[in-house]
Amino acid sequence: MSTIRFTIGSDLKDAALVGQSVHAxxxxxxxxxxxxxxVELCVVEGVTNAIxxxxxxxTGHEVSITLSVTSGQVExxxxxxxxxxxxxxxxxxxxxxxxxxxxxxxxANLPEGGMGLQIMHLTMDQVDYLTDGVVxxxxxxxxxxxxxxxx
Amino acid sequence: MSTIRFTIGSDLKDAALVGQSVHAxxxxxxxxxxxxxxVELCVVEGVTNAIxxxxxxxTGHEVSITLSVTSGQVExxxxxxxxxxxxxxxxxxxxxxxxxxxxxxxxANLPEGGMGLQIMHLTMDQVDYLTDGVVxxxxxxxxxxxxxxxx
Amino acid sequence: xxxxETTVGNILVTRVLDKRIAEAVSSELKTTLVGHFQxxxxxxxxxxxxxxxxxxxxxxxLVAVLKSLQGGDLVLCGLGGAVANMFKLTRMDKVFRIFQxxxxxxxxxxx
Amino acid sequence: xxxxETTVGNILVTRVLDKRIAEAVSSELKTTLVGHFQxxxxxxxxxxxxxxxxxxxxxxxLVAVLKSLQGGDLVLCGLGGAVANMFKLTRMDKVFRIFQxxxxxxxxxxx
Ligand SMILES: Nc1ncnc2c1ncn2[C@@H]1O[C@H](COP(=O)(O)OP(=O)(O)O)[C@@H](O)[C@H]1O
Ligand SMILES: Nc1ncnc2c1ncn2[C@@H]1O[C@H](COP(=O)(O)OP(=O)(O)O)[C@@H](O)[C@H]1O
Numbered sequence: 001m002s003t004i005r006f007t008i009g010s011d012l013k014d015a016a017l018v019g020q021s022v023h024a025x026x027x028x029x030x031x032x033x034x035x036x037x038x039v040e041l042c043v044v045e046g047v048t049n050a051i052x053x054x055x056x057x058x059t060g061h062e063v064s065i066t067l068s069v070t071s072g073q074v075e076x077x078x079x080x081x082x083x084x085x086x087x088x089x090x091x092x093x094x095x096x097x098x099x100x101x102x103x104x105x106x107x108a109n110l111p112e113g114g115m116g117l118q119i120m121h122l123t124m125d126q127v128d129y130l131t132d133g134v135v136x137x138x139x140x141x142x143x144x145x146x147x148x149x150x151x
Numbered sequence: 152m153s154t155i156r157f158t159i160g161s162d163l164k165d166a167a168l169v170g171q172s173v174h175a176x177x178x179x180x181x182x183x184x185x186x187x188x189x190v191e192l193c194v195v196e197g198v199t200n201a202i203x204x205x206x207x208x209x210t211g212h213e214v215s216i217t218l219s220v221t222s223g224q225v226e227x228x229x230x231x232x233x234x235x236x237x238x239x240x241x242x243x244x245x246x247x248x249x250x251x252x253x254x255x256x257x258x259a260n261l262p263e264g265g266m267g268l269q270i271m272h273l274t275m276d277q278v279d280y281l282t283d284g285v286v287x288x289x290x291x292x293x294x295x296x297x298x299x300x301x302x
Numbered sequence: 303x304x305x306x307e308t309t310v311g312n313i314l315v316t317r318v319l320d321k322r323i324a325e326a327v328s329s330e331l332k333t334t335l336v337g338h339f340q341x342x343x344x345x346x347x348x349x350x351x352x353x354x355x356x357x358x359x360x361x362x363x364l365v366a367v368l369k370s371l372q373g374g375d376l377v378l379c380g381l382g383g384a385v386a387n388m389f390k391l392t393r394m395d396k397v398f399r400i401f402q403x404x405x406x407x408x409x410x411x412x413x
Numbered sequence: 414x415x416x417x418e419t420t421v422g423n424i425l426v427t428r429v430l431d432k433r434i435a436e437a438v439s440s441e442l443k444t445t446l447v448g449h450f451q452x453x454x455x456x457x458x459x460x461x462x463x464x465x466x467x468x469x470x471x472x473x474x475l476v477a478v479l480k481s482l483q484g485g486d487l488v489l490c491g492l493g494g495a496v497a498n499m500f501k502l503t504r505m506d507k508v509f510r511i512f513q514x515x516x517x518x519x520x521x522x523x524x
Contacts, residue, residue, distance in 0.1 A: 002164060002165055002168055003159065003160065003165065004157060004158070004159050004165060004168040004169065004172065005157070005158040005159070006155060006156070006157060006158075006172070007155070007156040007157075007158065008154065008155050008156070009154065012324075012325050012326040013153060013326050014153055014154065014155060015324065015325070015326070016179060016322050016324060016326070017153055017155040017176050017179065018155065019322070019324075019355060020172075020175040020176055020178075020179045021155065021157070021171075021172035021175055021176060023175065024171040024172055024174065024175035025168050025171055025172060027171075028167060028168065028171045028432075033383055033384075034387070037383060037384040037387050037388075038387075040355065040384070041355075041357065041384070041388065044324060044355070044357050045357060045358060048324065048325045048357065048359065051325075052325065100392055100393055102393070104393065104396040104397045107368060107369055107397075108369060110365050110368070110369060110397060111362070111365065112362040112363075112365050112366045112369070113358070113359070113362045115358040115361065115362065115392060116357075116358045116359075119358055119391065119392065122391060123391065163435075163436050163437040164437050166435065166436070166437070167433050167435060167437070170433070170435075170466060179321075184494055184495075185498070188494060188495040188498050188499075189498075191466065191495070192466075192468065192495070192499065195435060195466070195468050196468060196469060199435065199436045199468065199470065202436075203436065251503055251504055253504070253508075255504065255507040255508045258479060258480055258508075259480060261476050261479070261480060261508060262473070262476065263473040263474075263476050263477045263480070264469070264470070264473045266469040266472065266473065266503060267468075267469045267470075270469055270502065270503065273502060274502065
């Protein structure tokens, strides 16, 4: 197993640094483009949510992202110490929501936001969110077809 | 300023994950190839040394690498909690050594090791190593010509 | 954000020069595009060929622009791997008119 | 590590397929190359064109092979950006015979 943790302050521009790093590590591990895109996207969505919702854009807080790649899966855990996600949103993350079930011809009712959790739900094979009120953990797993070992 | 911290266990194969991540972040920040290569190289040398010398290849310890990019410089700090570097090596790091002053025709006396500290000394504009006996910090700065802001 | 803009008749081709469209820049993207329509550009072709990453807030900004239109049109081109995946995943590829290249968009829209 | 090997006369071209040569693989690299010389290969052309990163332990492994030679030669080719920089920084570009491509190495060495 290969594991690396990324830690940034709650600054939106540093979310891109995590995205680029996750991308580079996944590429180094020989993962497919689809997996790389999906994992990078979900990491950026999760980190952005932590900064935006858990920390309400307040700076000086920490977001950490642990990425573990084994031959069978990519595992991501995003930790923040801000406001926990409301329970109905946790359910939406776990069970999925209807935000993307729009009528594509009904322009006025297209979603402009609220798509992040559903993107994680659709992209990952497992998504969960656990909190003790202080430490909030977004946990995601993507299965992959076994990769050749990279050194 | 953009800052990201990478943390890995004391496992040589994960040093590559840090190298790739540092490379990707530096590229994202619009740094030149020469700066990217130099910073990646010194980070890998420093992380390898921490695993090899500070932790004597023992696993389960932590190495963390903080990378900060401003418009004028790239700053790297590598932290380990293992055996501190001997004082004469710290001096070699700071002041440089003669390891690369070999006679290129005298094959028998070419160096096979001991080049890492000198590579950092030559590549970086500032190198320093500070320890309180518990926390060891390798600190490196590379000056860059001001870059356009990247978002 | 950085853009490269070219006008062809009443078509404005706006090429995004940033590699990433995410929360940090999405409101700027929206304001820029809405401004173009207020400046009487009939059709804006947003060329995303240099963009290698877009997140849900970037996508949301584009949807918001589309919803704000009072006539005119916003069409897209140059969607690479990760960006194309994102439109497909969210079914927004059914919402936007998407061309391979800016040239293809121009020749179709001028016809 | 992974290699791709081709023999041309008494020349063995060994292309390194790993993208990185660092501490984790440097002793394996050394053992592999020393083995080639023990197997009577006169000249080994080490093709580094797929390698995008080498650290001091990787470089040290190549120096160790060079120092172990009892006749024969180890030459290099395909040094890209970061790898070429490393050889220059350490002055090892003056120690090894370096060719642009494997073909160039073969035609020079067979002449
Ligand atoms: N990390 C988080 N901490 C607290 N609340 C969150 C977090 N992530 C999401 N939420 C809540 O769930 C809602 C939906 O999130 P999401 O689907 O990502 O869309 P958006 O961020 O565009 O609102 C957010 O508006 C917020 O109320
Ligand atoms: N992080 C470190 N902690 C403890 N000792 C170190 C560290 N880095 C270097 N050293 C000491 O300095 C010496 C020279 O290091 P270096 O120039 O990197 O070459 P090498 O690792 O090939 O020996 C090492 O052999 C070791 O004794």
